[in-house]
Amino acid sequence: MILSGKDNRCHMNAREALKVYYGYDSFKLGQEDVVDTILAGRDVLAIMPTGAGKSICYQLPALLLPGITIVISPLISLMQDQVSALREAGIPAGYINSSLTEAQISTVYERTRQGAYKLLYIAPERLESDEFNQFVDSIDISMITVDEAHCISQWGQDFRPSYLKIVDFVERLLNRPIIAGFTATATEEVRNDISCVLKLRDPKTVVTGFDRENLYFEVVESRKKDEYVLTYIKAHPADSGIIYCATRKNVDSLYEMLIGEGIPVAKYHAGMSSEDRIENQKDFIYDKSPVIVATNAFGMGIDKSNVRFVIHYNMPQSIENYYQEAGRAGRDGVQARCILLFSVQDIVINKFLLENKALTDIPDEDIELIRERDIRRLQLMEGYCRTSGCLRNYILEYFGEKKDSPCDHCGNCDGAFTEIDMTAEAKLVINCVYEAGGRYGMKVVLGTLLGANRARLKELGTTEYKTFGALKDRSESNLRKLVEQLLSEGYLYQTDDRYQVIRIGNIKPLRDPNTHVLVRFPQKTQYEHMAKERNRRGTDTLTKFGYELFETLRNLRLEIARGEGAPPYIIFNDKTLISMSAKVPRDKSEMLNVPGVSETKYEKFGARFTQAIVQFLNDHPGVTTSIEEKATEAGYHDNSSAAIGAPSARVEYNRKMNRPDGAGASWTEEEDRQLEKEYHAGMSIPEMAKMHDRTKGGIRSRLRKQGPIE
Secondary structure: OOOOOHHHHHOOOHHHHHHHHHOOOOOOOOHHHHHHHHHOOOOEEEEOOOOOOHHHHHHHHHHHOOOEEEEEOOOHHHHHHHHHHHHHOOOOEEEEOOOOOHHHHHHHHHHHHOOOOOEEEEOHHHHHOHHHHHHHOOOOEEEEEEOOHHHHOOOOOOOOHHHHHHHHHHHHOOOOOEEEEEEOOOOHHHHHHHHHHOOOOOOEEEEOOOOOOOEEEEEEEOOOHHHHHHHHHHHOOOOEEEEEOOOHHHHHHHHHHHHHOOOOEEEEOOOOOHHHHHHHHHHHHOOOOOEEEEOOOOOOOOOOOOEEEEEEOOOOOOHHHHHHHHOOOOOOOOOEEEEEEEOHHHHHHHHHHHHOOOOOOOOHHHHHHHHHHHHHHHHHHHHHHHOOOOHHHHHHHHOOOOOOOOOOOEHHHHOOEEEEEOHHHHHHHHHHHHHHOOOOOHHHHHHHHHOOOOHHHHHHOHHHOOOOOOOOOOOHHHHHHHHHHHHHOOOEEEOOOOOOOEEEOOOHHHHOOOOOOEEEEEOOOHHHHHOOOOOOOHHHHEOHHHHHHHHHHHHHHHHHHHHHOOOHHHHOOHHHHHHHHHHOOOOHHHHOOOOOOOHHHHHHHHHHHHHHHHHHHHHOOOOOOEHHHHHHHOOOOOOOOOOOOOHHHHHHHHHHOOOOOOOOOOOOHHHHHHHHHHHHOOOOHHHHHHHHOOOHHHHHHHHHHHOOOO
């Protein structure tokens, strides 16, 4: 074992500890900054997306600081997963929660006093225990880590009053330790609230960016949601995934349908017994049931790294909730899909749930404000579902991260759209809102413009408006999309109260005859698009034999996990197994060069994986397991993520990946000149991509490099 006592750790620096305990040669973006700040004794607030390695940012300093680190975490499952992973890495950690008996808790206290642990995980409710407060007076606390720190902000999407107890707990300590807060999703307003409520002292705020490049976002408008889910799962039988539903009823119904189709699936919601929830969660984590259908009661703290898809059967109530739940896909950095199945009924369900949301321990004067913010979040979530723009950018801009160009890697960017000038219609919409005096919502405005024969419109008198029936030849769905665009561009705005009336915003730009309102409409349904998915998967760099080796290593991992009583991804995640399959390490030194293989994990499992690889190579002499490794051996060096090198190999690879034949080829001076001419002549990027037989991303990158665009 690597961990032989305090002396080993005392002589390590952060990078050495990273390699020894986690198997990585370098930090991810932002990690080193957070670690160095903590080791310098300064408070920190880190906003890092799921999969960015938040846990390492406090676990690693905890190893190097002299005392113990207390980690405040909201869920039992999170504690148990984290502690299991730490122990597998050779890091001493423990937890205290309601799953332990009093005798077991006393044992944890005693072992902590003896210095057996460097990290101790607890729930915020434990802070009120007299026994726990007596215990902390007898130990040296170097740091208090607040995980899921957004739970302390009542303006956040998941406020938990129990988190407020943290402040009182810290203030009663004889010596104030370092305070470190971590969360994946927080707007600037919530970040400021966390910092103030936690009373952080001169904190360093580290925001690494919210983008998860390996996630592919897609919105599907469909009334046949069950059919979509079943088709998707049958098309991806080897994938693990989560399907989120808004209600227990939907969970039960979808679960029964999938079970009836022979799908190995589990379910999870608050209406189930605690024993059943725990059992089903374990079945999912251990891949006995690779798919789970659940309400949002499931998932926080679930560190399952090989989730390849997250499907939202219903629209969530906020972008924060959606991004946090969708972010449970692809934690290993391998490609994963986040699909939201949207219908108008989702809005109705969510409004009902928000109106009946319990707001306890909150002052009366704040309740109305919180409800208004909830409605505003729901409006913005609906905007995500209806936008024809880049889905990734919509999310990033919500969190304050501005992007100059679309991602070229989401359902909307990959979809085909027709752009229609609806300036004249937009002015009629604004006139209707003006006639209404800003007193009515979307339904009344649309009904008036369409000339609908409704008693309610007659009662309100909108049938007498000049704009009544002015757009009766248009479809309601197209008019709704127009109004939503006018809202997003600020020509109109929607109030945040429960009635959500529409009022006139800044219409000055529309007085300019050169200003146009262009609305994009999809040319084909997203359902059809699903059948043509082409985003690259982590295993796509593996050859036939490489994939066979990957499956061999996965089976070995499952065998070891069952013997260890641990989830498979804690042994090695999929990304590490893919790297093993590509690099085919034959001895210890080669195995330690595989990302994710630490000294400790090699000591425990490395020899068995090395033996399996050597045996595979003996059984298949001379085979190539990876396209990239083959290209490197042949002397081809390309900076793209799929370095193919030779033209024939490149074309073969591109066709396999459903990419244009020219993708990844070198650019000539003549092609650069032609590209610039086309850009200045007004050609669109998709048109140029088709002309040059390149990807849209390749065209955009080349234009950026040559200077026409920033």
